[in-house]
Amino acid sequence: MSMTADAHARRQDRRPWQKRLADASEPYLYSAPALILIIVVMLVPLVVGISYAFRDIQLLNPFSGGFIGLEHFETLSKDKAFYTALKNTLWWTGASVFLQFVFGLILALLLDKPFMGRGIVQALVFLPWAVPSFLGGLNWAWLFNPVIGPLPHWLYGLGLMSQPGNILSDPQYAMWGPIIANVWWGIPFFAITLLAALQSIPRDLYEAASIDGASWFQRFWSITLPFLAPTIAITVLLRTVWVSNFADLIVVMTGGGPADRTQIVASYIFTQAFKALDFGYASAIALVLLVLLLAYSLLIILLRQTLLNKG
Amino acid sequence: MASIDIQNVKKAYGHVQVLHDIDLKIKDGEFVVLVGPSGCGKSTLLRMIAGLEGVTAGEMRIDGKRVNELHPKDRDIAMVFQSYALYPHMNVAANMSYSLKLRKAAKEKITAAVAGAASKLGLEALLDRRPRALSGGQRQRVAMGRAIVRQPKAFLFDEPLSNLDARLREQMRAEIKKMHGELKATSIYVTHDQIEAMTLADRIVAMHGGVVQQVGAPLELYDRPANMFVAGFIGSPGMNFLEATYAGGSVTLADRTVVTLPGALALDDGAKVTVGIRPEHVVLAAEGEGMAATVDLVEPTGFGIILHLSLHGLAFKVFTTDRAALSAGPTVHVAFPSTQIHVFDSSGVRANPLAPQA
Numbered sequence: 001m002s003m004t005a006d007a008h009a010r011r012q013d014r015r016p017w018q019k020r021l022a023d024a025s026e027p028y029l030y031s032a033p034a035l036i037l038i039i040v041v042m043l044v045p046l047v048v049g050i051s052y053a054f055r056d057i058q059l060l061n062p063f064s065g066g067f068i069g070l071e072h073f074e075t076l077s078k079d080k081a082f083y084t085a086l087k088n089t090l091w092w093t094g095a096s097v098f099l100q101f102v103f104g105l106i107l108a109l110l111l112d113k114p115f116m117g118r119g120i121v122q123a124l125v126f127l128p129w130a131v132p133s134f135l136g137g138l139n140w141a142w143l144f145n146p147v148i149g150p151l152p153h154w155l156y157g158l159g160l161m162s163q164p165g166n167i168l169s170d171p172q173y174a175m176w177g178p179i180i181a182n183v184w185w186g187i188p189f190f191a192i193t194l195l196a197a198l199q200s201i202p203r204d205l206y207e208a209a210s211i212d213g214a215s216w217f218q219r220f221w222s223i224t225l226p227f228l229a230p231t232i233a234i235t236v237l238l239r240t241v242w243v244s245n246f247a248d249l250i251v252v253m254t255g256g257g258p259a260d261r262t263q264i265v266a267s268y269i270f271t272q273a274f275k276a277l278d279f280g281y282a283s284a285i286a287l288v289l290l291v292l293l294l295a296y297s298l299l300i301i302l303l304r305q306t307l308l309n310k311g
Numbered sequence: 312m313a314s315i316d317i318q319n320v321k322k323a324y325g326h327v328q329v330l331h332d333i334d335l336k337i338k339d340g341e342f343v344v345l346v347g348p349s350g351c352g353k354s355t356l357l358r359m360i361a362g363l364e365g366v367t368a369g370e371m372r373i374d375g376k377r378v379n380e381l382h383p384k385d386r387d388i389a390m391v392f393q394s395y396a397l398y399p400h401m402n403v404a405a406n407m408s409y410s411l412k413l414r415k416a417a418k419e420k421i422t423a424a425v426a427g428a429a430s431k432l433g434l435e436a437l438l439d440r441r442p443r444a445l446s447g448g449q450r451q452r453v454a455m456g457r458a459i460v461r462q463p464k465a466f467l468f469d470e471p472l473s474n475l476d477a478r479l480r481e482q483m484r485a486e487i488k489k490m491h492g493e494l495k496a497t498s499i500y501v502t503h504d505q506i507e508a509m510t511l512a513d514r515i516v517a518m519h520g521g522v523v524q525q526v527g528a529p530l531e532l533y534d535r536p537a538n539m540f541v542a543g544f545i546g547s548p549g550m551n552f553l554e555a556t557y558a559g560g561s562v563t564l565a566d567r568t569v570v571t572l573p574g575a576l577a578l579d580d581g582a583k584v585t586v587g588i589r590p591e592h593v594v595l596a597a598e599g600e601g602m603a604a605t606v607d608l609v610e611p612t613g614f615g616i617i618l619h620l621s622l623h624g625l626a627f628k629v630f631t632t633d634r635a636a637l638s639a640g641p642t643v644h645v646a647f648p649s650t651q652i653h654v655f656d657s658s659g660v661r662a663n664p665l666a667p668q669a
Contacts, residue, residue, distance in 0.1 A: 207363050208396035212410035212457070213384040222409070226400040 052283035059277035072284035082285065084260055085268040091175060092264050093244040096182040100243075101236060103183065104190020105228075111191065112198045122195075129188035137252030140181035144168050144253075168254050171261045178249045178262060186243070190235060197231040198224070233307075237300045241293055265289050313374040313464035313497055314339045315360060320369035322355055322521075329355055330521045333369070340495045346508040347518035347544070356518075357467050357501045362386050373464060389458035390467040393474060395450045397442040397457075404429075404438040407456045428456040431490070448479045455487075459494065468500040472507065484510060505545050509533070517541045539585060539659040548590050548617055548628045550653070555586045557662075562586055562654060565623050568602055570647055576654060576662045584662065585655045590617065590630035592651035595639075601646030606639050618643065 015023075053072055058064045076082055111122055128136070145166055146152040152164035168177045201223065209219045247266035250256060256263035256271055263271070265285060273282035315337040322330035330352045337343050345353040358364040360371065362383035371378050378386055389410075397406050404425055411421045429435045432452040442450055451471065458466055468487075472480045488511055491498055502508055508515050509529040517524045517532060517540070525537040536542035542550045555562040560575040562584060570586070578584065594601070604627060608619035616636045618629040620643065629636075629645060636643075654662040 202394070202396070204392050204394055204396040205398065207361075207383070208390070208392060208457075209398075209409075210363075210383040211361055211386075211388065211390045212461075213413040214409075215384065218413060222401075223398065 049283055050287060052280050053287045054284075055280050057278070057280035057283075059279065064280070068280075072281050073288075075281065076284055076288065081260055081263065082265070082268065085263045085265045088175065088262065089244055089264040089266070092179060092182075092250075092262075093240055095175075095179050096186065096243045097236060097239050099179070099183045100186040100239065101190050101232070104187045105194055107187060107191040108194035108198055109224075111195050126188045126192060128185050129192075131185070133185060133246070133248040134252055136185050137178070137181055137249040140177065140184070140249075141168065141253045144177050169258055171258050174254055174258055174261045178253050181249050181253065182243065182246070185249070186239065189239065193231055193235050194228060197228050201227045230304075233300070233304050237297065241297065244293065245289070315465060315497065315499070316370075316372035316375070317356075317360070318370045318372070320356075320359065320371060321367045322352070322359060322364065323367045328521065330359075330367075333523055335516060335523065335526065337497060337499065340497055342491050342498045342500065342511060342513045343516060344500045344502060344508040344512035344514075345516045345518060346502055346505060347524075348503060351518040352521040353501045353503075353516075353518050354469055357390075357469055357499060360465075360499060361388060361390050361467050387461075387463050388465045388467055389461050389463040390469065391454045391458050391471045393470040395442075395454040395474075397450055397453055399442050402439045402441055403434060403445070403453050403456075406442065406453055407460050410457070410461045424460040424462075425456075428460045431459070431493075432456050432486075447475055448483065451475060451479075451483060455490070459490070463496075465497040465499065468498065468502075470502055471500075472502075472504075480507075487511060505547065509545070515545075517544060519544075535661070535663070536587075536653065537661050539587070539655050542587050542653055542655070542661075546589055548630060550587045550589050551593070551627050552655075553586045553588075553622070553625065553627075555584050555654075557582045557584045557654065562652070564602075566602060570649055570652060572652060572654070572663075573650055574664075578654075578656060578662055583657050585659070586647075587653035587655060588647050588651060590628040592648060593629045594646045594648060595629065595631060595633070595636060596644040596646040598644055601644040603642050603644055605642055609637060609639065611637060620645070 054067060054069060056064045056066055056068045056071075107125060111118065111125065115121075131139075143149040143151045145168075146164040152161060152166060155161040156164040167173045205223050206219055209223055214222065244264070245266050247264065247270050250262055250264060250267045251270055254262040256267050266289070269282045269285050269289070272278050272285060315335075317333055317335040317337075320330060320333040321328065333356060335343075345356060347353050355364060359366055362378065362381060366379045373386060373388070398409065401409065407425045407428060408421045411424060416424075425438070426435075429438060432455060434449070434452055434456055437445065437449060437453075442453065445453065451474075454471065471487075472483050475483060484507055487500075491511075500507075500511060512529050514526060515529055515532050516526050519540045525532055525541045532541055532545050536545060536550075539552065543552070553564055555564045557563075557576065557578045558580045561569050561571040563569050564586065602622060604620040604622040606618060607621055607626075610617040610619070615630055615632040616634070618631070618636055618639060620627045620629060622645070627645070629643075652663075656662050
């Protein structure tokens with residue numbers, strides 16, 4: 001039965017073989033440019049980068065390059081500087097994202113109210129986001145520098161400092177320097193996205209709530225927050241990943257110092273790769289950071305899914 | 312329940328005055344409908360009573376107490392919005408109980424109030440659904456439920472039925488009327504639909520251009536409209552208007568037809584007037600009687616027939632329940648019963664007596 005069917009089909013298909021080949025490969029040819037581009041710019045570097053983590057690659061050692069298995073990871077597990085950097089990353093990311101979010105939300109709520117010249121103020125508020133992070137870092141480093149910047153003198157004048165020193169060189173407070181710069185730089189992101197979400201809330205809900213007897217805070221709590229929740233979840237997730245990967249400000253302002261007090265994992269990778277020129281070890285650290293961030297993202301997505309299902 | 316007293320209230324946005332000297336006393340338990348075309352200021356007035364808009368001048372009193380400066384949350388009134396404005400992330404029960412929770416009412420009291428309102432509105436099966444899982448009519452009911460659980464001083468309705476289809480609108484209209492009969496709550500209802508106004512109201516307030524045109528019982532507005540605006544707005548199809556001249560107790564139309572009125576009017580002889588007659592009051596006469604008019608269009612509505620005519624070149628409508636009109640020829644003859652004629656002076660104000668004629 002199938003034999004006759006096959007024979008029948010073969011007899012039917014009278015196209016020349018080139019034509020048949022062209023027809024069969026058509027969908028692959030259409031998608032090939034996109035696929036090749038994705039593979040070349042995304043997958044290849046990723047795989048090469050990951051492979052570095054298992055090889056001994058030191059720029060200054062011409063005999064390096066060989067496969068060494070998990071040796072980097074063994075070193076890493078005993079590397080005190082890495083654990084400090086991990087702890088600093090948590091602190092840096094947590095404080096930065098939290099403060100950016102809080103101030104960004106306050107800013108968005110203020111900008112949501114109509115007032116004279118709101119358009120200009122909105123544009124100005126979003127300026128820090130447009131400043132290159134390198135420039136921002138330099139600017140803040142100078143502001144904290146008692147020789148040329150005003151901040152230490154103001155803090156001294158307020159009695160918050162015993163003498164106008166540079167907090168970037170104070171092991172106890174050094175982390176606050178890049179955090180403050182990062183908060184200044186990152187507020188606009190939250191303000192923009194939260195403002196967009198705020199403006200999509202129907203006004204008559206607020207009117208209905210005030211007629212129902214809700215005070216400002218009760219309206220905020222039972223209308224604004226539930227409406228913002230999905231936006232908050234997604235922006236906080238995004239920012240957490242970005243900020244924990246974001247070494248620019250730290251590299252520019254403190255270089256990880258003093259005594260690794262401001263070293264986060266991302267800046268530690270940078271230091272290992274471009275100061276110690278040990279690309280293999282840097283790749284191993286980067287791989288660990290990647291796994292940690294993947295796990296974090298997965299957790300947040302699961303959390304969001306359960307919340308959505310509940311709702 | 313409460314009375315609402317509006318005294319010389321004005322509203323202006325910058326230099327644009329949208330409400331002029333509104334004076335209105337709403338009695339305890341009364342159902343008042345504010346009706347008028349879009350932009351007449353009816354919704355603004357309602358929102359001012361709710362406290363959502365400020366009062367530019369004049370005084371607003373609820374139960375004798377001045378509320379001009381009072382925040383909406385302290386006025387103890389409930390409002391049903393055109394968009395329903397249900398809280399989308401709360402289920403039906405939470406939507407209805409939100410105001411009671413804010414007032415820190417006892418749990419049992421809240422449950423009882425919600426259950427009571429739900430059974431009154433047939434919402435028992437939907438209590439734990441979210442608004443987005445409800446149909447338009449169900450949302451409308453929830454919005455009503457949210458208002459009645461509170462037992463507020465007054466209910467405000469802002470075109471609550473506009474987003475429903477015709478059949479549902481009719482059904483909800485009847486339910487609102489029934490509910491008002493049970494609750495006897497002071498209600499102010501804004502609509503542009505004169506049928507809703509006629510059927511629901513104890514008293515209608517007809518508004519136009521930010522000015523109250525007439526206040527009265529529905530049939531009073533229908534039978535004795537105070538001016539041409541009210542005459543044209545109330546009633547469907549709308550009233551016909553014809554230019555005429557008044558002289559000694561009768562009016563002369565453009566084609567010299569003379570209609571003798573039941574009584575003399577306080578007008579000078581020779582005064583230019585406008586004569587109004589409702590389409591349903593026009594009588595189709597036999598040939599040789601009345602005035603000849605050409606038929607432009609015949610609209611059967613099932614219940615009756617609307618004839619669109621040209622009378623001396625002017626559009627003129629007749630409503631009749633006589634099926635014979637369906638086959639009306641190119642020309643018909645119309646006559647006006649003199650008792651059904653409204654006469655308006657040159658400024659559009661009613662010239663016939665406002666009080667019912669004995």
